[in-house]
Amino acid sequence: MGYFIDLVIVGLSVGMVYALVALGISLIYSGLDIVHFAHGEIYMIGAFIGLVLFEKLALPYVPTLLLAITLTGLLGVLIERLFYRRLTRAGGGYTVAGMGMIIAGFGMSIVLQNVAFLIWGAKPLPFPVPFGMPVEIGNLALPMSYVWIVVVAVALMLGLHVVLRKTMLGLAMRAVAHNKDIAFLSGVNVPLMISVIFGIGCALGAAAGVLIGPINYVQVLMGIGVLIKAFAAAVVGGFGSLPGAIVGGLLVGVFESLGAGYVSGTYKDVYAFILLVVVLMVKPSGILGVEAKMKA
Amino acid sequence: MLEIRDLVAGYGTVQILNGASLKVDRGRIVALLGGNGTGKSTLLKAVSGLIRPWSGSITFDGARIDGLRPDRIVRLGLVQVTQGKEAFPAMTVEENLKLGAYVVRDRAAMARNLEQVYSYFPVLKEKRNQLSGTLSGGQLQMVCIGRGLMSNPKMIMLDEPSAALAPQVVLDIFRTIHRITRDGMTVLMIEQNVRMALLLADYGYVIKDGVIHIEGPAEKLIHDDNVRLSYLGGTVANREAQL
Numbered sequence: 001m002g003y004f005i006d007l008v009i010v011g012l013s014v015g016m017v018y019a020l021v022a023l024g025i026s027l028i029y030s031g032l033d034i035v036h037f038a039h040g041e042i043y044m045i046g047a048f049i050g051l052v053l054f055e056k057l058a059l060p061y062v063p064t065l066l067l068a069i070t071l072t073g074l075l076g077v078l079i080e081r082l083f084y085r086r087l088t089r090a091g092g093g094y095t096v097a098g099m100g101m102i103i104a105g106f107g108m109s110i111v112l113q114n115v116a117f118l119i120w121g122a123k124p125l126p127f128p129v130p131f132g133m134p135v136e137i138g139n140l141a142l143p144m145s146y147v148w149i150v151v152v153a154v155a156l157m158l159g160l161h162v163v164l165r166k167t168m169l170g171l172a173m174r175a176v177a178h179n180k181d182i183a184f185l186s187g188v189n190v191p192l193m194i195s196v197i198f199g200i201g202c203a204l205g206a207a208a209g210v211l212i213g214p215i216n217y218v219q220v221l222m223g224i225g226v227l228i229k230a231f232a233a234a235v236v237g238g239f240g241s242l243p244g245a246i247v248g249g250l251l252v253g254v255f256e257s258l259g260a261g262y263v264s265g266t267y268k269d270v271y272a273f274i275l276l277v278v279v280l281m282v283k284p285s286g287i288l289g290v291e292a293k294m295k296a
Numbered sequence: 297m298l299e300i301r302d303l304v305a306g307y308g309t310v311q312i313l314n315g316a317s318l319k320v321d322r323g324r325i326v327a328l329l330g331g332n333g334t335g336k337s338t339l340l341k342a343v344s345g346l347i348r349p350w351s352g353s354i355t356f357d358g359a360r361i362d363g364l365r366p367d368r369i370v371r372l373g374l375v376q377v378t379q380g381k382e383a384f385p386a387m388t389v390e391e392n393l394k395l396g397a398y399v400v401r402d403r404a405a406m407a408r409n410l411e412q413v414y415s416y417f418p419v420l421k422e423k424r425n426q427l428s429g430t431l432s433g434g435q436l437q438m439v440c441i442g443r444g445l446m447s448n449p450k451m452i453m454l455d456e457p458s459a460a461l462a463p464q465v466v467l468d469i470f471r472t473i474h475r476i477t478r479d480g481m482t483v484l485m486i487e488q489n490v491r492m493a494l495l496l497a498d499y500g501y502v503i504k505d506g507v508i509h510i511e512g513p514a515e516k517l518i519h520d521d522n523v524r525l526s527y528l529g530g531t532v533a534n535r536e537a538q539l
Contacts, residue, residue, distance in 0.1 A: 168394070168398060171387070171391055171394060171395050171398070172395065172398055174384070174386070174387065175384060175387075175395050178384050178386065179382065179384070181346055181366075182378055182382050182384070183395075184346065184366035184367060185344055185346070185366055185370070185375070185376045185378060186370070186395045186396050186398055187366075187367045187370035187371065187375075187396070187398045187399035187447055188367055188395070188398050189365075189367045190366075190367070191365075
C-alpha cells in the first residue's frame, strides 16, 4: 500500500507539469480556436530562458521562475502577433483559419527547435537548483523539486481561476472565448484580449518547463514528448475545458507512474496513450467535456 | 445623432447594401423594417463596426465612425444590443451585465448603471446569480438590453428585440424600451414585427434589396399598404394577382 501511495504522489507531481502545459493548450484552443502544435517548444524555450537567467544572471529560483514565465509569455504574444495573426487577415478571424493555423503551428515548432539549437546546441544541459533535503512522507523521500512543482503549479492554477472568475479581464477573456463578435459589441478590445490569452497560455507552458528543468535535463527536443502527453491530458479531460486539462494532466501523470512502478518503466510513454484510448472509447468528449468554453 | 449616407457593404464579394441612407435624431425611436435578406443586419453590423463599409459614410454625434473597431464605437456611446440568444450562457446574469460595462472603469459608475438596469428589469435582479443559460427567451432579451445599457451609451441599436418571443413578452419589453427612451436614450430598432415596431417608433424606414425603399413617420407608415407588402417580400405583380 505504501508503495502505491508513493507512486501516486510522484505521479501527481509530474502530472502537474502535464496539467500546466495542457492548461495552456486548452486556454489557447478556447480563446483562439487553434490547436497550438508549437506549445511543446514554448515549454522548451521557457526552460532554456529559465536556465539562462539562473546560470548566467545567477538569479535565485523564484525570480528565475517569474521572469522566465513573463519573458516567454511576451515571446508568445510576439509570435502570435507577427505570424499567426497574419493568417487571420484573409478574413473570418481565428475561428475559420483552421487548417492553415495548424500547419503554421507545426512550422513554428520546427523554427523554434532550430533557433534553440543554434543558440544552445543539441547537448542536454543540467539545471542544478540546490533545493535542499528531500521531504519525508511516510517512507517516501520526495525530492524538493517535486514539492516545488506542486506548490507552484497549484498557485498558478488558483491564480488563473481567480483572474477568470473575479476580474473584468477574466470576464473579457471568457467572452472572447465564447463569441468574439459579441465580446467586441460589449466594448472588449478583442485583438488585445487574444494576445493576452495566448500570452498566458505560453506563460503556463514556460512555468512547466522551468519546473521540470531541475528534474530532467534541459534540451532542444524536450518539448515533443511533453506536448504529446499534454494533448493526451487535454483530450482525456475534455478538450478546451480548463478543469479538464488539470484533471487529465494529473490522471496521465498518475497512470504513467503506476504503470512504470508495477508493470515496466521501459514502456513509460505508452501508458498515457492507453488511458487516452480507454477514455475515448468510454467517453469521447473527455471526462469534463463541456459546451461552454473557458469554464474555470 | 446618427446619420448614414449611401452605405455600401457586404460579405466577401457579395454586395448586400447598395447605398442605404438613414438618419436617427436624438431622443427618438427609429425602426428599420424589412424581411429576411434585405440588408437590415448587414447595415447594423456596418454601423457597429463588425464589418467594414465599402463606401458611404456613417456619422455619430458629429464624428465619422465608419471603419472604426467595434470597441471604439462602444466607447463613443453607440452600442448594438444583440439578440437574446447571444447572451453568454456560461456566465451569470450579473456577469453578463458587468461585461457590458467593460469600457466603464469606474466601479461606482458601474454599480450605478447596474442599479439602473435592475430598475428597468427587476426580474434580472432576482436572478442575478443564475447562469443566463437557464433563463427564458424574454429574460435573455432583457439581459442583452441591460448589457447594452451598462456602458451608459448615448444611443442603442436593437437587433430584432421581438424575435422568437411571445406577444405578451414583446409588449413588456417594448414598454421598457419606451421607458428607456423617455429617460433620454436614442434608439434604432431593427424589426420584422412591423406592427409592433411602428406602434413604438417615431419614425420608420423600410429596407429592400439593400436600399431604403419607403420612409416616413410611424403613424403614416402603419396605414401604408406598401409597407406591409414590402415586409412580406411581395411584388406589385402578386399584389395585383391577389386583388
